[in-house]
Amino acid sequence: MTPLPAAADWTAEQDRLGFFGPDSVTWRIHADPSFSVGGLRALLLQALHPVAMDGVARFSGAFRDDPWPRLIRTAAYVDTVTFGTRTEAVRAVARVRGIHRRLGAVEETTGRAYRVDDPDLLLWVHCCEVDSLLTTARRAGLVLTDDDADRYVAEQVTTAELVGVDRADVPASVGELAGYFERMRPSLAATSAARDAYRLIVLPPMPTWVRFLTPAQPAWGGLAVLAVALLPQWARRLYSLPGLALTDAAATGALRAFRQAALRLPRTARRSPIVWAGIERVAGPAQLTA
Structure with missing residues (x-):
């Protein structure tokens, strides 16, 4: 596993800019409202790897009963690695590495003994995230050229390397990712654990008063349906639920409508405080209205 970089490896200015910075395609994609839908698509795609999914099911028991804290922590982790200083990003990665290195088991359907931090499992999670965030942003209407898309995939090699994957093993272009x-x-399959994860993502548990007295359930349901519809057709076939997804054209239209509506929301509702803190630290007040 590749070692984590240390503060001695960068200057104070590099630390301030973080691993990506305001001129990166990564900032454009990860600050876009489509990020939330892309994140759900990534979770659904990640669940189709039997061994990776076994790790989630086996070691995230609380996720089944109350998924919200884990979802919030995952989003905060990605935001910190993207928009935080290098010191903050490495600190967040070190916490995740510390948890992963203690966990391992045997996946029943494949018989594979694994550790949660096996590089091929980390690579799978990484590639699902990169593909999902990029695909969703482009279909949502964020203007990205083919060169921008390749640049994003190449930038994200750094993210994979931070969690412990050898840089040489990480796809660095859209073509390599495909x-x-x-x-x-x-090697993919919709195991029983994957189907449980699917149901949990599409219909997460909510307190009764939230379910019936707030718009949370229909709002979440709309995002989840979009995430399912944005999965590649081969992934929907593995879940045996292709008929529940919107057509590709309808999904793209709904996603674009969601993005336009989200862009009209107050800025605090569009992006997390971690994102705004990064923008203010690096790009200055002029970027805060973006």
């Missing part, structure tokens, strides 16, 4: 998924498809 090739990775093509190679992985024969």
Whole structure:
């Protein structure tokens, strides 16, 4: 596993800018309202790897009863690695590495003994996230050229390296990312754990008063349906639920409408405090209205 960088590896200015900075495609994609839908798509895609999903099901028992804290922590982690200083990002990664290195088991359907921090499992999670956030942002209407898309995938190699994947093993272009998924498809399956995760993401538990007295359930349901519809067709077939997804054209239209509505919300509702803190630290007040 690749070692984490240390403060001695960068200057104070590099620390302030973080690992990406305001000129990166990563900032554009991760600050866009489509990020929330892309994150759900990533979770649904990640669940199709039997061994990776076994790790989630086995070691995240509380997630089944109350998924919200884990979802919030995951979003905060990605925001910190993206928009935090390098010191903050490495601190967040070190916490995750510390948890992962203690966990391992045997996945029943494949018989594979694994550790949660096996590089191939970390790579799978990484590639699902990158593909989902990029695909969702482009379909939502964020203007990204083909060069921008390749640049985003290349920038995200740093994220994979931070969690412990050898840089040489990480797809660095859209074409390489597509090739990775093509190679992985024969080993994927919708195990019982994956189907449980699917149901939990689409219909998460909510307190009765939240379910019936607030718009939380229909709002979440709308995002979840979009995330399902944005999955590649081969992934929907694995879940045996292709008919529940919108057509590709309808999904794109609904996603674009969601993004436009979200862009009209107050800024605090569009982006997390971690994102705004990063923008203010690096780009200055002029960017705060973006």
